[in-house]
Structures are given as structure tokens and as C-alpha cells.
Amino acid sequence: xxxxxxxxxxxxxxxxxxxxxxxxxxxxxxxxxxxxxxxxxxxxxxxxxxxxxxxxxxxxxxxxxxxxxxxxxxxxxxxxxxxxxxxxxxxxxxxxxxxxxxxxxxxxxxxxxxxxxxxxxxxxxxxxxxxxxxxxxxxxxxxxxxxxxxxxxxxxxxxxxxxxxxxxxxxxxxxxxxxxxxxxxxxxxxxx
Amino acid sequence: xxxxxxxxxxxxxxxxxxxxxxxxxxxxxxxxxxxxxxxxxxxxxxxxxxxxxxxxxxxxxxxxxxxxxxxxxxxxxxxxxxxxxxxxxxxxxxxxxxxxxxxxxxxxxxxxxxxxxxxxxxxxxxxxxxxxxxxxxxxxxxxxxxxxxxxxxxxxxxxxxxxxxxxxxxxxxxxxxxxxxxxxxxxxxxxxxxxxxxxxxxxxxxxxxxxxxxxxxxxxxxxxxxxxxxxxxxxxxxxxxxxxxxxxxxxxxxxxxxxxxxxxxxxxxxxxxxxxxxxxxxxxxx
Numbered sequence: 001x002x003x004x005x006x007x008x009x010x011x012x013x014x015x016x017x018x019x020x021x022x023x024x025x026x027x028x029x030x031x032x033x034x035x036x037x038x039x040x041x042x043x044x045x046x047x048x049x050x051x052x053x054x055x056x057x058x059x060x061x062x063x064x065x066x067x068x069x070x071x072x073x074x075x076x077x078x079x080x081x082x083x084x085x086x087x088x089x090x091x092x093x094x095x096x097x098x099x100x101x102x103x104x105x106x107x108x109x110x111x112x113x114x115x116x117x118x119x120x121x122x123x124x125x126x127x128x129x130x131x132x133x134x135x136x137x138x139x140x141x142x143x144x145x146x147x148x149x150x151x152x153x154x155x156x157x158x159x160x161x162x163x164x165x166x167x168x169x170x171x172x173x174x175x176x177x178x179x180x181x182x183x184x185x186x187x188x189x190x191x192x
Numbered sequence: 193x194x195x196x197x198x199x200x201x202x203x204x205x206x207x208x209x210x211x212x213x214x215x216x217x218x219x220x221x222x223x224x225x226x227x228x229x230x231x232x233x234x235x236x237x238x239x240x241x242x243x244x245x246x247x248x249x250x251x252x253x254x255x256x257x258x259x260x261x262x263x264x265x266x267x268x269x270x271x272x273x274x275x276x277x278x279x280x281x282x283x284x285x286x287x288x289x290x291x292x293x294x295x296x297x298x299x300x301x302x303x304x305x306x307x308x309x310x311x312x313x314x315x316x317x318x319x320x321x322x323x324x325x326x327x328x329x330x331x332x333x334x335x336x337x338x339x340x341x342x343x344x345x346x347x348x349x350x351x352x353x354x355x356x357x358x359x360x361x362x363x364x365x366x367x368x369x370x371x372x373x374x375x376x377x378x379x380x381x382x383x384x385x386x387x388x389x390x391x392x393x394x395x396x397x398x399x400x401x402x403x404x405x406x407x408x409x410x411x412x413x414x415x416x417x418x419x420x421x422x423x424x425x426x427x428x429x430x431x432x433x434x435x436x437x438x439x440x441x442x443x444x445x446x447x448x449x450x451x452x453x454x455x456x457x458x459x460x461x462x463x464x465x466x467x468x469x470x471x472x473x474x475x476x477x478x
Contacts, residue, residue, distance in 0.1 A: 055369050076375035088366035092388040101384075102374040149374075 004031040005066045005079075005156035007052065013060030014047055021047050024061060046085075049159040053080045065157065081150035083160040087142050089134035095121070095145050096130040102153045120148040225449075232442035239438045254443035265444050268426035272448070274337055275412075275422060276405040279344040283352045283401050288394065290349075291356030292382060296368070306357075309350040317347070321414050328415055335417030343411050348401045355400065359393030360386070395459050406452055423448045 007029040014022040022044050029035045037045040050056040051063060054075035062071045070078050081102075089098050099120055103113045121127040124144040126137075134142055150158050231239055233250040258265050293299070294306060324343055325334070333339025363386060371381040387394075409424040416425060427448065430441040 053369075053373060055372070075369070075372045076377060080373065082370070082373050084366045084370060086364060086366050088364065088370040090367065090371075090385055090389075092391075101371075101376075105375045105380065149370075 006031045006064075007035075007157065008064040008067070009048070009051070009061065010064070011061035012048070012051055012058060012063065014044070014051060014056060015059045022051075046161045049082070049161055052078075052157065053082050053159055054078050055082075079156050081153070081155040081158040083143070083146045083150050083158070085161045087134075087146040089142060089145055089149075091134055094131050094133055095126065095137070098134065098145060099130075099148045099152050102149060106153065116152050117148075120152040123151070124148045228442045228445055231438055232446050234439055236437065236439050254439045255447070258440055258444045258447065263429065263440075265423055265426050265429075265447065268421050268423040269447065269451075271420055271426075272406060272422040272424070273451075275340050275344065275420065276402055278337070278341045279348055279405045280398060280402045282341070282345060283348045284394065284398055287349055287352035287356055287397070288387075289382075291353045292360050292386065294353065295357045295360035309353055312347065312350045313354070317410055320346075321410065324411070325414060334415060335419045337420055340412065340415055340420050343415060344405050344408065348404060351404070352397050352401050355397045356390070356393060359390040359397075363389055399455060399459055402455060403452060406448075 007027065009025055009027040012022050012025040012027075013020065025044075025048060027048070037048065039045050047056060051058060052065075054070070054073055054077075058071055062069055064070065065078060065080070090101065093101065096117055099117045100113050103116060108116070117130070118127060121130055124147050126141055126144050126148065129137060129141060129145075134145060137145060147160075150160075232254050233252070234245075234248055235251055235253070238245050238248045257263060294302065294309075324346075328334045328339045328343070331339075333342065367385060367389075368381055371385040372378075376384060406422075407424065408422070412420070412422045413425045413428075416422065423444070427441060427444045430437040430444060
């Protein structure tokens, strides 16, 4: 799979009110690379990923995906997926509908959606839970559902602000389509 | 709480107390309704009998009298329905997007406008009657459906917006961001992701707005007339200087209550569902 993007961040600055959260970050991630941020709470791991996804606006610097300046692109235009810390699963939809949602939004044909959903669900091992709602899943199953939703449309970059990136990596990188950015809390990382 | 206290001594007694308290509340609520219902089935003579007759031959004459002939309240029920439905539909059409905007978008003067929305709720309605009357008179809106509906909107809209905001605020931001990354865009996010989650809230708000408008009397009696004469006003036909026709009044009241009760029962399922679907465990974090 060749759909993985290179990431380049140049001098990214982000302020929340009067506090400067990112003081000019420079970062480069090659295609297919797995990249993890480690740091204490409030050090800007999540903010950096949110900048990549377009959920935060830059106060300075630039963001490139595949050498294209996406600093001011809308989140939907960037082809970046994200697993949120709270998973942000849509509670009124079944697992199947949750995973299918990104494909429905780009108007994929129904048969293609069905195939992609079962493929993604199988990859994260929740194919037997497709008809449940997120509220009926355990924490780990919810996490995998969120993962499946993030990888189903094969984005060129997937990010996770989730605590346990190792399990995430296993699923994303085998047979890894994408470069992944991860924000991690050191305490939940097993020894590497 | 109930789970842990169920096994403690005294829990049974507490439960019993709660039951008695609940029973009292139900009796207090139900008494006038039951009394009204029984009265509506009595003849005028039985109504005024002292001591009250417990056993009487029920009659549907009162219902016949208030539904047929020249004292029929059917036109008034229709009048109520038109005003109430239009006020409710228009309110919801504007309140839902407005509340979403107030809950989510970053805009200037949000606090000020939010306060204004609430401030209109703080004024006593009586104080507004004369200005409303003058305004409607100037634009020819007295005793017209458009005029009365517009007046109803002035209090139902702020109320509905204010209530809906709390439901929108309960939805975590990340939910919307996830939808944005899924390329849903603002409108489709609202339609597919946000609105289904506030369905319960919308049902509750719709019912409150409908109830308020249906039960409204003060504005209707002053600003209405022969064209717009809701059932709340029309019931006063049965009260005159010489006598009050209690049986007819009760029958009319029962008929006026019926739609409200039916709607409440029909929407109950939605309300409960709206409460139980809720957010995913841990999804409420912000």
C-alpha cells in the first residue's frame, strides 16, 4: 500500500489565549514511518496532532502533507484520520454504521462500503460486534471500533491521541498503510 | 444509591415512605382531573347535590352539548390546534439551529445575546399585553392567526432555545471533530451526528412548547376575538354572571386536555429513549 504521506511541520506556533502552547515546532516524518510523541501532560502532544488534522488553526509556521502546504486546509480536505482519546464514537449508530460513516460521507457505493467495513472490523477483531452500539462495548472494544473507523477509508495519515499506542500500532502497521502520529502518555507505555 | 442502600436495614422503611410520598403526589395531581372527569359525566343537578353523590347514572349529554349545536367548542379546538401547531413548528425550526449556534460557534456578543434570550423570560407576561395589543392593532394583527402566533413565538422561542442549548452542550466537541475529519461538513455533521443525539431533547422541548401554547389563556383572551378563539378562552362561555355550568365546563375541559395527554403518551417513549441512548461511557469528557 502506497497511500502514506510524509509530514513536515515548520516552526509551528500555537497559542491558547495568552499561553503559548507550541513554541515553533519543527518535525519531519517520512512516509510509512511510525512516530510517537512522549511527554508530560500539557506539553503539546495532542495539540500538535490536532494541528496536523486541521482541528486547530496555526498561529505561526506551516504544515505540509506530501510537500503540499495544508496549513489552512479544512480538516475534511486533508485526508487525515484520528482516534480520539474519548474515541468519539457516534452513540446512536451501531458499530457497523460508525465504521461505515466516513465512507458514506464520500458517497462510496453500498457494496464497497460493506466490504471495507468488514475488512476493517476483521483487522481489529471486532467483526462479531458489528450490530452492537458503542454503549454495549467494553473500553477496549470501543477503542478498536474507533480504530476501524479511522482506517476504513485508508487515510494517508492516521493520528491517535489515545493512551495505548502500542496496540494501536499493531493494528495500523500490519499491513501498515500509513504513517502514523501518536501522542502518548509515558505512564501507559509498556517498556519498549 | 438505591443499589447500595437496598440491603441496609431501614431501606424497606425508606422505600415505604417514598411510596407514600409518591402516592400523595399522585393523588394531589389526579384529584382535580378525576373530579373533573366525574363531573363531566353528571347532570347539572347531580353536580350541585350535597352531599356529593357517589353513585349516579353517567351521561354523555354534556359531551354532546359541547360538541354539537351552537355551543360547540369544536371550532375553538381547531383554533387552538392551528395556533399551537404553527407556533410549535416555527419555534422548533428556528430554535434548534439557533441553540446549536449558541452552544457551539465562537461569536462575539454570545453572552449578551444569551442573556437577552433569558431576560425575555423574566418579564411578567401581564406587563407585555398592552404593548403587544398596540403593536398588533397598528399592523392589523389583532384576532388573526398570524398575529397571535407571532406573539406566542416571543415567549416560546427564547424558552426553546434556552432549553435546547443545554442538550447541545452535553455533546462532546470531539464528536463533531470526528465527523469533520470524516468529511461530513458542518451541515451533515448537524444532521447525521448531532441531531440524532438530541432527539430526546427535541421531543421534550416540542412538548413543552406545545403545552405552553395550548394552555395559554392571557394573550389569547386579550389579543384574540371571534376568529381566533382558543379553547381555553371558549371554556368561559360556560361561566356567566348568573351561573356556572360545571358539567359542561368539565366536559369542555376534558376535551381540551385530551390532545395534550395523547401527545404526552406518544412522546414518552422518545423522551425515555433520549435519556437512555446517551453518550458512550467516557464520551462525555471534554
